Every structure is written in C-alpha cells, then in structure tokens.
Amino acid sequence: MTPKSGDIVLVELGMPRGHEQAGTRPGIVVSVSNRMVLAIPITSNTAALRFSAVHLVAPSKKNRLDADSIALVFQLRALDARYIRSRVGLIDAGDKRELNKLLGTIAHIR
Helix, strand or coil: CCCCCCEEEEEECCCCCCCCCCCEEEEEEEEEECCEEEEEEEECCHHHHHCCCEEEECCCCCCCCCCCEEEEHHHCEEEEHHHEEEEEEECCHHHHHHHHHHHHHHCCCC
C-alpha cells in the first residue's frame, strides 16, 4: 500500500528504545518521500495528555479509531514504507490543522 498524508495507518515501530513508542500501533502519516514515511504515533493512553506537543483525536466515522487517542507529535518518526501494515482511516480536517500547528512548533529551527 502507498500511504498518503493524513492517512491513519497501522505501523510497525519495532522494539522500544528508551521512552519511544513501540510495537504495532496506529500512526498518522505526515508525508511520504522516496519510500520513507514521516508518521506520528498514536496511543490510547490518555495519561499522555500531560506531555507537550500532543493532540487528542476523538473517534469518528472518517478516522475509524475505536477510542479517544493521543497523537504524540513529539515522537514523530521516519520509517521505511514497508513498515506500514494497513490503512485504518483518514484524519479529520480540524485535527489535521491542529497537528500541522504542533509540527510547526517542534520543527522550528533558530
């Protein structure tokens, strides 16, 4: 499958190192280039709301998430596209705007 920006996909993040998200979990595709995917891992653990650069994503028919989920923007990952397992749904437009704002805050270079 060829993921696109805004897709919610199941992604294999592998074994954890330190405090990284790991295992197979949903992620939001930010961009795809040269078979590499930038993805934001998602967790259903609402305790993650205590961190900065996170966004609460409520389940909808469009995104097909089962529960309130936290997009961990601060854990943005670059992955080979072969680690994308399947498409779950599509991020809602309002959530995409908020995620883009957060991406801008973490990517600000001085």
